[in-house]
Amino acid sequence: MQCSVFTMSQLVSSQSMSSWLDVKIDFDQSHLFFPHIIIGLLIMMAVLIMALEGRRFMSRLKLGDVSFSLFQPGADKMRFFGTLILIVVYFWSMDAVGQLFPNMGMGFLLTSIPFILMMSLLYVHKFNRRKLLSIVLNAVIAPLVVWYVLGQWFAITLP
Amino acid sequence: MKKLISGVRVALCALCVAAPAYSFADDSPIQGNIRIVIGSSSTGGDTYQATSLIADALSEKLEANFKVDAVGVSAAYRALDRVRNGRTFMVFHDQSYLGNLYGQRGYDDIFEKYTVGQTFAINPGNAYLVSKDSPYQSMQDVIDAAGHGENIRVAIQPGGVSEIGYTAMKNAVRMQYPGQENNLQALNTGSQSSKNQAMFDGLADVINGSVQANEQYTRLPADDQKAMRFLWITAPAKTLEQANESGMGKTSRAQLLNYAEPNVNVAMSDQQNFSFDKEFFFIYNKQMDPKVVAAMDQALSEIFADGQVQEKMKQSFFIPNFRKAAESREHLMQKRDQYREIIDAIKQ
Amino acid sequence: MEFFSLLSPEFFLLAGLGCLVGIIFGAIPGMTATMAVAVCLPLTYTLDLQEGLALLLGLYVGGISGGMVPAVLLNIPGTPSSITTTFDGHPMAQKGEAERALKVCIVASLFGGLGSAVVLFLFAPVLADFAIKFSYIEKFLIIFFALTVIASLSKNILAGIFSGLLGVLISLIGAYDTIRGGNGEYRLMADFMVPYLETGFSLLPVLIGLFGLAAIFEEAEKGLKSDTENGRVKLKRGEHFSFSVFKGQLTNLLRSTGIGTFVGMLPGIGGSAASVLAYSQQKNLSKNASQMGKGAPEGLVASESANNALTGGALIPLLSLGIPGDSTTAVLIGAFTLQGLQVGPLFIGEHLDTWYAMMTALVFANLVMFAVMFFAIRHIAKVVMVPKHILYPIIIMMCVVGAYAINYGIMFDVWTLLIFGLLGWLASKIGIEVAPLVIGFILGPSAEIYFVKSLESYGTYSIFFTKSPIAIFLWVLIIASIIFSIMMHRKKRHQSELEAN
Known part of the structure; x- marks a missing residue:
């Protein structure tokens, strides 16, 4: 079951570039194509969020506005x-x-x-x-x- | 308050007593509530329909309560793995071993892992179609065209019943035009609607379908973009002959026979033509008491001797096809070995 | 005409009864319209075809409509297609306007149901021919269009998109299903998960886990203080219902009904996309967009008219192509085959009597739905008065029944409830937004199959722009939708800055 673990290299190999919009999908590997795109986008979003909101978050953290406690104060x-x-x-x-x-x-x-x-x-x-x-x-x-x-x-x- | 609590207690006790009492009423090995899980998750499909027919007959015959649960392939095998007390059976069709032959995930060798039981019905509807304005008039046209280097795309759902006919076609090309078989290409789609759509979109030249789902499309006028034509029905004439004379919809049995072996020939070997019956059969947990299988043999024999279930099956375009467990196992293993040969031949 | 002889009193009785049972199924959190139809399918064996269909169509209409009740009262979508009803329905219920919210839903449902029935009756074959013009590419673009709703729904646009993508990713766990056209290989899971997750997480348990169980965890964490006398929801505090709510809503009603019918008509898009699309379009085009999500009746109108319009829409491909438009009609097809009848492109012409009988049942069921719900709703709304220590355990029990029964008895679906209940509880604490996550989860598998199949078939990304005029039209809609939602977020930020100053 080597396929249950994904590798990023397969994404690259599935896109042999002749024209930049062309793409060839091998049916046997097609189950990884879309998940890789989504994982890529998720990482991009995470980086973007950290870049844009990270500083504000850190300053709020210093002020003690946010805490890492899972429970709200006075939780039952x-x-x-x-x-x-x-x-x-x-x-x-x-x-x-x-x-x-x-x-x-x-x-x-x-x-x-x-x-x-x-x-x-x-x-x-x-x-x-x-x-x-x-x-x-x-x-x-x-x-x-x-x-x-x-x-x-x-x-x-x-x- | 006291009254209430004692009332509740009485009710609970009654329940506890009643529950086991009604499951051990007599000494038949099959009684009470029996669950039949099927390898399809659709209640609109042929597996559910065929299984319901036989489950109703069994409920009546054994005075038990059979219930069909459309849990799908993997959940059905899980349920069967877990329950060895003879209260859960599975019904599935040739997909169960074809999936294994094609190396699909989630398909173990059923002959090894489970006890394969009785066959009881055939769905003779598996078919291949082309659009009405297609240049291919017969299966031989398709095989010849592929042999002469034309690319032909066949829409199928990979890894099983839908693929086996395609494999046979490819094998026939290989036999008649060695080395040309790769001109026949699979277009891997899923449901019937996406196979039809692949034809409408011009992505597929031939599609896998069924007599039941596509019969009306074959009667559309030629200028309708949805119009189709049967090329091949994979069930052989000797199976189709047992269907009601009226056939399916407004296509009679005689018309359907034109598309089946021996009127359409797809060679499987030098001596034999390929044909495929989609058979429904029971699968049991291997550790289950063999008495249950024997009791099912007995019950189903009686049901088929009565003859009513056959009529009901034929009304719904199923072909009655009862074999006792031992005989059925033999038959299915033989069938599996045959298909393994052509699947392996294509792989090389 | 022979058809009138088919309309026996039993026919109407069964349609009405079906509708009633359907409403009850839809109203119980965890039970759905699909389940109601599936459960009653074996009963149609003993009935003749028209009566059987009357019963099942009643169940279908009732089940879809009943979903509004828990959506509004408990913030749990009764059926997947009533998610968007929770967005405005529950805030209204919290303001004490439960009855008003439900009545708005009922009227909108009736409009959507009847509107789509008319479309079905008049245009079924024409629309079916139009529907098959939608190949993988156009279907992907529609899904993409529906996904843009995530941008306008989220409180923080970045977190919203992240949550939506996470939802998509979770929906991809398991095998790339061959029934959808995949290759059957596993992805995104470790070996030990295979026995449980081979077919991925099921939609319904995920949904009721995220909405239902998560809410109970949150309440438990707060110690169920709202159960004490002064915290309880009052029924009659807010505004009363009057038909004047619908003033200026005609375009909304027509548009949402149109979207619902259209999405229902496209096989493989999935029913829940209908209300999501209708809701987002209303939000994009409304003058009071900022009120939507805080208890605006127009949100309810969009959501409920669209999800009831689905009923007529989904019957179009069923009856004129033999292909079910959504999960419920996929079960409905069984009623025909059990009677030895096939649906397909010639069905309507060859079985005119059955066709007229079905239309009659559909219209009648909609009227029964309206009559029953409009007058009974005052009593149903009292559910919110039931003390939480009684209500919550019952909700959990019903969610278990629903989760276990949705795939005909799979224990892992019950555990899925718990997993996503905890995830939902956790989500709000770490900034993940649940609504976008769910929408991503619902639309993810369709997005994948249509995207990958488009590229597999045509081999180039440019096909998404060049395939057909329909594709270009869809791009215009997608871009407009994105621009609208960005503008809305700008406006919102501007406003909050003004308020801060």
């Missing part, structure tokens, strides 16, 4: 990473559970219920009894409805 990291972790676990477990019950959409149904429940609990502010009730009801009913209507009625393939 608990909710952010909670979301990320829950989603990763959700996607992974959905596939794994789906393998246990082949082609029945169970992977989707059985993991969506706890996922929605946990997400709602993570996101909710000012927790109270009424909210808990709505959260639990939603976590059970929403995936069931989706699984039944889309998975069973419309026979949409679910994990």
Whole structure:
């Protein structure tokens, strides 16, 4: 699979110059032609941006207007990473559970219920009894409805 | 609140009990929800259509729930690689081994990596066409012209079913006019619409097409720029003869036969003419329980004995073509070896 | 005429029902018109041809229209062709004008849908003959023209172009697909990615990842403060809808409908280009260009009339060449073949009854769409009142269903959601602009194939200028579009400098 790694020399070789507008594309190498042009343009743009905006950026950096911190000040990291972790676990477990019950959409149904429940609990502010009730009801009913209507009625393939 | 939670608990338990219960109802190896992935990502194409026909028949026969998913080549192989429990099958056609012969990426040797199963239908529509005002009246004209040094461009989708007829043409030129075969050149395009467009743009002299997609173009008046003419239908007469007499659209079976072997000859070797049937067949995971393949042999035999599915196929211009798994494997390997020869002959 | 006997009550019922189901599919983030048609295709087996088509055309019209709902309310395009609806629709919703925005969309959709149906009915065969005059070269120029929208859409023109190019590059990952005319070789990926990325990233998961999931990450980072009582969106705060919005919009409506129909008609250009082109032309030609993207109804008019005009446009090559104009009509073709009928250049003439029945269904579905949505929208708009801790988990779940189902069950498409959700969240922090990125991603593969094939066939760059009068006309449009957007950026900079002083 030497082709999955690209080399710039192939771009040059594909353009044997007889007239400056002429171009000969070898079909076997044609998959690299356009990507090379786009990469070339991207590099050009990057250089242009650095040349035109670089100085302004540096001076703002010195003034402390910009920072390299990924998160905005006062970011709710608990909710952010909670979301990320829950989603990763959700996607992974959905596939794994789906393998246990082949082609029945169970992977989707059985993991969506706890996922929605946990997400709602993570996101909710000012927790109270009424909210808990709505959260639990939603976590059970929403995936069931989706699984039944889309998975069973419309026979949409679910994990 | 308590009531609600207990209600939910009951519902969940019921679900957990019900789910496995309904998948292990009796001891047939094929039951419950079966997924058939196909090597095409289009639900408007022939693979989806043929597979749906057979899936419906299987659902009825086995009282199971077969569902066709048009996931495309690479995803279909991935799905098949993963699932060895007999709940996921694949259906594909000759592209599966032709892709491998032509060295396309993503095509492994199916005879080695998977269990090749039953064939069940043929699409006899693969064809080559020229524009109506083309100087070439027959395949022989094309071969002669190439032999006499004319450049002829053929629009195909490289690397498979669309290319095999082109390879055969090239091989025929090589046999009749040794050394001239490179006058026949491939114009690599993709979908049917871009092949047609290549003809309208004057970029291609001959295009690959199909009876189904191009039949109406052949009936346009000669002064229409879109008008085309069949030169060659790659399925042999013995296949086409099984189609309904009415043929396709307003072109009858008798008319179609004029464009097929033996009325059109493209030589494959000194003794044999080339022909190509696009056959649809099942492919299974190699580790899957052989009982499943046997059960499919059994079920499909019964379905074809009933005879209804054949009628449905013919209505949609498919030729019924059932072979049990072992026989089918033998047949397809033989076919593969034949085509390998001409593909190799062209390469030299 | 025999055709009237085909119009049974069931016929209208199915068209109406299809439209309703289509709207629901379109309105759920992640579900699309194409999916609605694909899912219901097997049902048409049991119906006769006309009834089956009525159902599917209803689904098509409903699905395309339904896409406006999440675009406006949640800033997630319900279908790929409603991206440009988010640009002005969501800002309006944030101002409390969700209902007004949606009503503008509905009226524009009806206009676009009916307008393109008229064009389809009157000119289908003539336009099909015109469409085949567009070879690789003209098609590339149209894509290029659509790509110039990136310049006028971006906040910072350099960053915008960079983002657009990045989008193009991402779209090229995977095999150079033989179905599009490529050679099937892999590029831009390492060996371990091959099993997942052989066919590249799919459009829909990328789209809902960048728009849907990214927004949820952003909200999570902010701690979902908007969920507290005073932060919640009020429905009735802003201006109310009245038809006077459409005053002075007739040219916009006609132009956008025309663009939508025309782009739909060209096979291989891709439906999403329609609304993008219509939106950018409106922005280039509008007097209030600076308001567009901040909640201008005229942006909605352009986007929605164009994407509904797509329906009629995409049916033109389907019915008069046998070639689908977009992804949904590619599924629709299955309904004909399942009934043993082929579409092609002689289809309309040989099946006049079916043709009239289809036109009836198309017009009827548009009317149902209008009736249902215009009066139900007040209730649908209440979605924004649902507390976020309930709404967001459901959105994620629906995005998963949509991503998994779009290619009939591929798990990697679900992971794509997450990858692009994170990328979208990151993008705004490092100065990458999401809208140009998406447009680059959508148009990238077509740009590649038409560009490379043009050069492969003709062997010279000069062919782009000399091929045909159509090519020259397209160049005029492209240059005009670039000049307009540069002027606009100048004006904007000038204004901000004035304000700063």
